Amino acid sequence: MCRTISIFNMKGGVGKTTTAYNLAAGLADFCHQKVLLVDIDPQGNSSASFGIPIWDLELQIRDVLLRKASIQDTVISIRDNIDVVPSNIILAEDEIPISGLPGRELLLRKAIASIEDKYDYILIDCPPNIGVFSINALMASQEVLIPVDLSFLGLLGLRSIEKALDLIRTALDHPLKITGVLATRYDGRTNVSKEVLQSLKDTFSDKMFSTVIPENVKIKEAPSFSIPVYQHDEKGVGAKAYSSLVQEVICR
Template sequence: MAMTIKLSIFNMKGGVGKSTTTYNLAVGLARFHKQRVLLIDIDPQGNASASLGVEIWELDQQLKDVLRRNATIPDVAIAIEENLDVVPSNILMAEEEIPISGLPGRELLLRKAITQIEDDYDYVLIDCPPNIGVFSINALMASEGVIIPVDMSYLGLLGISAIERALELIRSALDHPIQVTGVLATRFDARNNLSKEVLASLSEHFGDAVFKTLIPETVKLREAPSHSQSIFDYDPTGKGAIAYQDFTKEVKQWH
């Protein structure tokens, strides 16, 4: 039987399209490639969950209950559409950060929860918070690969070394051989010289690990979450939808 592919979508900088990438990739894999996908939202902001129409303030149970071992993933997973389930979070999870940090084996709580449901999914995608606290470490320890969205800004480039240090920490201190699946250029504007310069620097630094697809800077991608829709539903023929469809295809081919 094929192994479940577990990927974290991670960057320590906010506003780079991390949640946008996670939820559109999840919908793309489920809908266009008939993959069974579980999206785990380990970001207490709950953006990926909310973008898929989950009423994150009405949750009886959520990911924090799984991490505290008071629930299992099937207890809290919500079916979004055929082949796509989401394990949601909201800001209440932020209050759990300190108690969870004190639990034995705290880095492996998510990995252990996922082992029980692995055979039910082809992909597990984890949307990380923009920092390297206990939640991101849980996500990275539960994944074999990480997708790094980088926005086309000078600060986006500056963040790269911090990400690499964080991954090195996971590899050396926690002995988990996580790989960079790929780096995704987001908020790309072909008319803007800075976009081209940042992309060139990324390619120089990461070489073949940079996805060929460029995610454009578009209003529709920013609007779609407030309508609780993927870009494929909100603006199916627009540049954003075409780009995320291409990106989904690339991720599928890489595995």
């Protein structure tokens, strides 16, 4: 059965895209899973991280949401076991028209239903807000993975995330399981990283991933080479961290 997981946080700069594309690549390469990465963030960074020329797209996720194309028509195969549904900033231009469509919260869910039997995992990279694109992603998912950067503002934003997930569960009547909370951008030299990490563990206990993603230059460099961090810096701490995350996701 396909697992559909949204990578979601309402704060930017927490590592959503970095987590989405490294997790997609790791599930495919380490665990031989067939993975679809849906980039529903108008920035298109997940797509670009896999080397997709996002400014030359003939079709993208906006065409699916506007019902102008099937999702299968937008799929780009990266290599064995990894497909991507891309996006770019043009998606943002259509947010208002898409928000006015009947059944707007379920557009992505209905589109994915036609192809989900082809995949073991569908990962959705969300924008940093609770607008129509994130709602579509969450309504299309059974699970949500929440990256949280280890800063005071990262911790402060958790209440907003909880309210957003409560909206999905109650107002829209959609059960949503938290796959895990992922601590990102950890810097062991600073007290704030240590204190926020402990606060996260105290708050989420068994929902926390054991894996902690470090603040690491190689993680930031990898997208410029269109490869995941474990190919860019095989023995580095960033590569080991994301490899560990892949195993934890598989086991949950």
